[in-house]
Structure formats: C-alpha cells, structure tokens
Amino acid sequence: MTGPMTVADYMKEVLVHPHTGYYINKDVFGQKGDFITSPEISQLFGELLGVWSVYEWQKIGAPKPLQIIELGPGRGSMMQDILKVYSRLKLNDSIKVHLVEISPKLSQIQSNRLCESLNEGSMDDLSYRKGITKFGVPISWHKMIEDVPRGFSCIFAHEFFDALPIHKFQKTENGWREVLIDIDPKHDKLLRYVLSPGPTPATKVFASNDDTANHREVCPQAGVIMEHLAIRLEEHGGFALIADYGHLGDKYDTFRAFKEHKLHDPLIEPGSADLTADVDFTFLKKSVADKLVTLGPVPQRQFLNSMHIDARLKILLENCKTEVECKNLSSGYKMLMDPDKMGERFKFMALFPAVLEPYLNQMRVAGFQD
Numbered sequence: 474m475t476g477p478m479t480v481a482d483y484m485k486e487v488l489v490h491p492h493t494g495y496y497i498n499k500d501v502f503g504q505k506g507d508f509i510t511s512p513e514i515s516q517l518f519g520e521l522l523g524v525w526s527v528y529e530w531q532k533i534g535a536p537k538p539l540q541i542i543e544l545g546p547g548r549g550s551m552m553q554d555i556l557k558v559y560s561r562l563k564l565n566d567s568i569k570v571h572l573v574e575i576s577p578k579l580s581q582i583q584s585n586r587l588c589e590s591l592n593e594g595s596m597d598d599l600s601y602r603k604g605i606t607k608f609g610v611p612i613s614w615h616k617m618i619e620d621v622p623r624g625f626s627c628i629f630a631h632e633f634f635d636a637l638p639i640h641k642f643q644k645t646e647n648g649w650r651e652v653l654i655d656i657d658p659k660h661d662k663l664l665r666y667v668l669s670p671g672p673t674p675a676t677k678v679f680a681s682n683d684d685t686a687n688h689r690e691v692c693p694q695a696g697v698i699m700e701h702l703a704i705r706l707e708e709h710g711g712f713a714l715i716a717d718y719g720h721l722g723d724k725y726d727t728f729r730a731f732k733e734h735k736l737h738d739p740l741i742e743p744g745s746a747d748l749t750a751d752v753d754f755t756f757l758k759k760s761v762a763d764k765l766v767t768l769g770p771v772p773q774r775q776f777l778n779s780m781h782i783d784a785r786l787k788i789l790l791e792n793c794k795t796e797v798e799c800k801n802l803s804s805g806y807k808m809l810m811d812p813d814k815m816g817e818r819f820k821f822m823a824l825f826p827a828v829l830e831p832y833l834n835q836m837r838v839a840g841f842q843d
C-alpha cells in the first residue's frame with residue numbers, strides 16, 4: 474500500500490485479487506466458512522426460484538433457447554435446485570446455463586457439483602470452461618456478464634451485489650469527503666480510516682449537495698452491471714431476479730466484515746473475512762429506470778410465501794426418510810422465513826423490459842403480489 478486507498482479499492486483488493494483474494498482460493502461458505510446463504514440452507518429456496526422462472530418464461534411465450542444466467546453462483550447449489558425443476562418439467566432441451574464467476578476455486582466447486590463432463594482451456598468464445606450438467610444441459614463459465622452470449626435470458630443474482638466494492642462518503646463542514654483506508658502511523662501493521670483532504674473523483678460524481686444524509690455508500694460497479702442488464706434485456710428479451718440484503722437508500726453506514734459467522738472489523742487481517750455492504754435497491758432501480766420495469770423490492774418471506782413455500786415444505790416433509798431430514802427442513806424453512814432471521818432483511822426485486830409493462834399489469838408477476 475503506497476498511500477490511502479478508497480474503500481472500493483480496498484474491497485476489490487481484499488475480495489477478488491487474482492492471487493490472494495478472499496473469494497479466489499477457498500470455499501468460504503457453510504459451517505466451516507464465514508457465512509451461510511439461503512440456497513445453502515434449504516433446497517426450498519432454489520426450487521422456488523426455479524418454479525418462478527419457468528412460470529414467468531412460459532407467460533411470455535417460452536422463447537427458446539432460454540439462457541439461464543447466474544451472477545456469483547457460490548457453490549452452485551441454487552443452480553442445481555433450479556435445474557432440478559427444469560428437469561422434472563422436461564424442459565432441459567430448451568435451456569442453456571451461463572455462470573458468471575470470478576473465483577477459480579468456486580467455479581471448480583460449481584463444476585464438480587453440477588457437471589457430468591467438462592472441457593477447459595482456450596474456448597472459441599468468451600467462456601473459460603464449458604460442460605454438460607448432470608441434467609444434460611450445456612453450461613459455460615464467464616468472468617464477466619459482458620462475456621455471456623446475447624439472447625433471451627432469465628438472470629439470477631443472489632448475494633452478488635453485496636460483494637461488489639463500495640465508496641464511502643462523509644459530509645463535513647467543507648462539503649463531502651471520501652472515507653479512505655490508510656496505514657496507522659502508530660502501528661504500521663494496522664489500518665485506519667481517514668478522510669480525503671478534499672473532494673475525490675468519486676465524491677464529485679456520486680455525492681450530492683442536496684443529500685440530507687451525513688454519510689453515504691455508493692457502488693458504481695453495481696450501477697454499471699445494472700445498465701448492462703438493462704441493455705441486454707431490452708435488446709434481446711428476458712427478465713431478472715435480484716435477491717440480497719438491502720435498503721431503499723435509507724441506510725448509510727453498512728460496510729462490515731464476517732468471519733466465522735460473527736461480525737468482524739473490516740480493517741483487521743484483510744483477506745481473512747468476507748467484506749460486504751447492504752445493497753441500495755433505490756440506486757439499482759434508478760440505474761435502469763429508462764429501460765426496465767422494476768418490481769419490489771419485497772421482503773424474502775413475502776416472495777417465498779406467495780410462491781407457496783408452505784405447500785412445498787409440506788410435500789417435502791411428507792416424503793422425509795429420517796427425523797433428522799425433517800428437522801433440517803423445518804429449521805431451514807424457519808431461517809429463510811423468520812422476520813428476525815432472513816425473512817425481512819433479504820429482499821427480492823424483479824426486472825422486465827419496459828415494453829412488457831402493459832402486459833405485466835394484466836398478468837401480475839409471481840412473488841410480487843400480497
């Protein structure tokens with residue numbers, strides 16, 4: 474480190490540095506990792522997202538092939554449960570899967586979980602690996618959404634946007650300043666926050682004098698990805714579902730770290746803990762307002778409720794072979810739905826091309842009605 478760096482540069486360096494990044498070389502999920510996500514907690518989650526996508530796709534006339542794209546697929550569990558749904562409905566022949574994953578280690582875990590056969594090395598397109606899933610569906614891996622072929626798509630992003638780098642701003646009597654990270658002069662192995670002495674490129678572009686807040690977090694990369702999704706959906710058709718913990722522009726100071734399932738100081742032992750910030754859904758909506766209709770965000774329990782999670786749980790419980798299985802299903806359900814656990818804090822937002830607006834008003838989008 475040669476001088477103070479922005480929080481965004483720090484997050485990028487810590488999370489996705491090609492050699493030492495937190496996500497790059499290890500499996501960070503589950504009881505032995507630092508955090509657990511909904512698709513890892515229960516199959517109910519991915520299955521209901523699969524049902525949602527089949528339903529919305531068929532309402533639009535089921536154009537083929539359908540590209541199912543997932544941004545940041547973690548261990549691949551959600552895609553596995555989504556593919557189970559397509560397979561049971563005998564829709565495998567109509568789909569292709571594209572995973573956008575920056576981490577070699579996680580992409581390896583995804584292919585071990587999902588694939589029957591693999592082909593690695595140099596490709597004739599912008600993928601870095603291809604295969605055929607255990608369900609017989611072609612699958613490919615890409616570093617960036619921009620590398621995924623154009624075509625009618627259903628795009629999922631679960632706990633993806635919260636991992637993207639944010640800038641942090643602080644209002645002072647001299648105007649907005651950027652929060653930077655610097656070496657602590659008293660302990661050269663420790664880091665500390667400092668304020669930029671004047672405006673920075675990021676404060677000039679993203680901080681507004683009309684803002685009544687004193688602190689602000691902005692994620693420009695999220696804006697860029699949203700704009701790309703908007704162009705893709707507008708030009709080639711499709712729809713998207715974004716789920717994450719987040720707010721409506723009314724939370725200001727959410728940057729934090731998780732290590733071994735506990736809150737951790739983001740500046741201590743960088744690389745040993747996950748860094749994250751709540752997603753500002755209002756910012757995401759604004760980034761695509763000229764091209765897309767956005768629905769939500771609605772709380773996770775509302776979305777899963779209106780996708781009939783109770784009915785699916787009942788069927789699974791009736792088919793349980795052991796008491797442990799039953800107990801796991803029930804506790805997973807509680808974790809996903811309880812307002813004090815993941816039910817309220819996690820939110821769902823759907824994106825459709827604006828041209829479909831009149832049609833969406835007649836045929837309401839599943840999961841977004843009370």
Ligand SMILES: C[S@@+](CC[C@H](N)C(=O)[O-])C[C@H]1O[C@@H](n2cnc3c(N)ncnc32)[C@H](O)[C@@H]1O
Nearest residue numbers: 496510545546547573574575576579631632636
């Ligand atoms: C918090 S994890 C969520 C994983 C999964 N969606 C789940 O819910 O279990 C974030 C995922 O996004 C990936 N990721 C993070 N930053 C990325 C980036 N800039 N481009 C592509 N993938 C990224 C990580 O490697 C990981 O797979």
